[in-house]
Amino acid sequence: MRSSRNRTLARGAVGLGLAPLLLAAAVLPASAAPGPQGPPPHANEDQSYGQAKKNGLRTVAPDDLVIGTAAAGGGHHVTAGYPDPFTYDRQYRRILNAEFSSVSPENQMKWEFLEPERGQYNWGPADAIVENAERNGQAVRGHTLLWHSQNPAWLTEGVASGEIDDTELRQILEDHIRTVVGRYAGRIDQWDVANEIFTDEATPRLRPENFWIQELGPGIIADAFRWAHEADPQATLFLNDYAVEHIGPKSDAYYALAQDLLAQGVPLHGFAVQAHLSFEYSFPTSLQENLQRFDDLGLETAVTELDVRMPVAEGGPTEAQLEQQADWYQQALEACLGVEECNSFTIWGFTDKYSWVPYFFEGTGAANVMFEDYERKPAYWALHETLAAAQD
Template sequence: MRSARFALAALVATAVALPLAVSPATAAPRPDHRPAPHVNVKLPPHAQAKFNRLRWAAPEGFYVGTAVAGGGHHLEQDYPDPFTHDKVYRKILGKQFSSVSPENQMKWDFIHPERDRYRFEETDAIIDFAERHRQVVRGHTLLWHSQNPAWLEEGDFTAEELREILREHITTVVGRYAGRIQQWDVANEIFDEEGELRTRDNIWIRELGPGIVADAFRWAHEADPAAKLFFNDYNVEGVNAKSDAYYALVQELLAEGVPVHGFAVQGHLSTRYGFPGDLERNLLRFDELGLETAVTELDVRMDLPASGRPTKAQLMQQADYYDRALSACLAVEGCNSFTIWGFTDKYSWVPTFFEGEGSATVMTEKFVPKPAFFALRSTLNQARRG
């Protein structure tokens, strides 16, 4: 089910060689063609052909997703909420993807800003949109050390109170969307790079002990027995100390009957570093435990030249990374969910957090598809045809 490696170079070369035809300022952006980076081309008659879209190119039962921009760092930018106000963004979101993940709108500081108040409006809108467009939803996230509200991190709570706060939060949020969320990132980034539990910066593990992780899975399962419940982390793409720690923990929890259903690798990659060539092997070992696996937050950032525009060579390398990540997932039977962390550089989180790096998504700020987009689409088409 992997893409033909010899075809990728030709695909990228074609994508970066097409001439300028139409400015995005004078024509509605279309994501379904193969333009040169940062330009649009005249749209052919078959532009909206079904299999020109990522979601329809994919094999049956394989979900291609994206993060839905909003909340978090977006609140500090000089643009209104992307999902609410950008019609072009929303149109592409509905056409290209069969799965969506709220980028920040379900994280604690956004959805639970005060102890006795929840903010559901933005998540409600995303899930309503997904159902109208026949998309599934990944919930993100329930137990994490980051993006917690000040009332929680700075509060003076007993262990019993903290435990009840977490139980109530999981029961309320998961219960509200029961039957409408396909997968949940229940426990997010609970290990450090050495494979040790985050006992210092994760308030739940620090104050309540490691057993709280199992409780979180149990509570989520009680609130929605149909949802698939995942561990999710970065830098676990390959076999290393961090992914080994998850591998050991999952086996312990499964032996105890804890409802753990999946293991997800985020995939925040950089062309500064080599591609994790053992990604497929790593996913396979979790698959052999009976878990579903997923790629949940893929982007490929790069060091930008002084012009701020990537070179052809950089675009080719980026396309190769995207393609190899998708191919690894497709090669593992239980890996049926593949999500990129945003599809346009216009709203990417990368420049905000990685100085000097950017151009990490599959479309430019003007929604022009990059070679990476076409590499994904080609690989999905090949997988669908068998």
């Protein structure tokens, strides 16, 4: 029996039995959408959207679980040779709205994209995602606040040169967290506050490249949670990382950190595993057990960035690869469903058309649950059937 207590869903409509009504409004009106809309949808677009609207993932998911995806945009998409996906691709947006009850900005809330110049915020893309989610009854996960990567040049160069001293750096972080979280207070359900703070070594340590921690000390992690909580007391605040799906040194480091933060009274509410899986490695079979031990600490848990990449030959993935991928997606979902307070399950994009994987892992791809033309893979149907079975 899964718990009915869910801070994430308490502020959304999905867990209140309103999904069928909200899906009726899943198309983003042209007058409300940012940017050009392109040509009218083709027949196959309408068919794909209609299918999702009637029986998409969000319609078959249990009431106490939001099923989410990343909203493509920012990051590598800026130079990928096509217009910003979320803004310009109506077909993409329609299917996202019909299929998913939660959305995470893929890059649009990362620091380099949100505050490219000091004190000058680029709110438009992030606002568009939040507003679209509100129109379509979707929860929003904020991503991310304290991270060593994708920071703007004015910040990283200022720290490296000594132009920004420790006192000013601390104030910059506090101002950014309070400004961003405060802007979306009451509108963003979960935040990845501290992201990827441990190394991947046999004996993990706090990342030396994380200048926040190296310059300001480990105590800045607790401060970041406190500032975020003060800016929005309703939001659920998470630690988030990759390669922490199984029980091992890195997840052990997070377990110890979580215990320490909770003992200090820090407003830490959840632990999230990204779950960027690859056929290069084995499936993390201790995933459910690992999530459960954080649940036992009183934390919510979440799968936040699931994809399953594979080596891809010229002819595309084989039937055997697609079957293995479907099995891994299903196992990950079943692990979350088996933990009482695993209330949020997010896949990192849903179509290979806009996947980040080929840009960062050469020779691999096909990591998402739909092909580039939005045809649903076996992985999609594995999620669909598992979600539907969980309602019984």
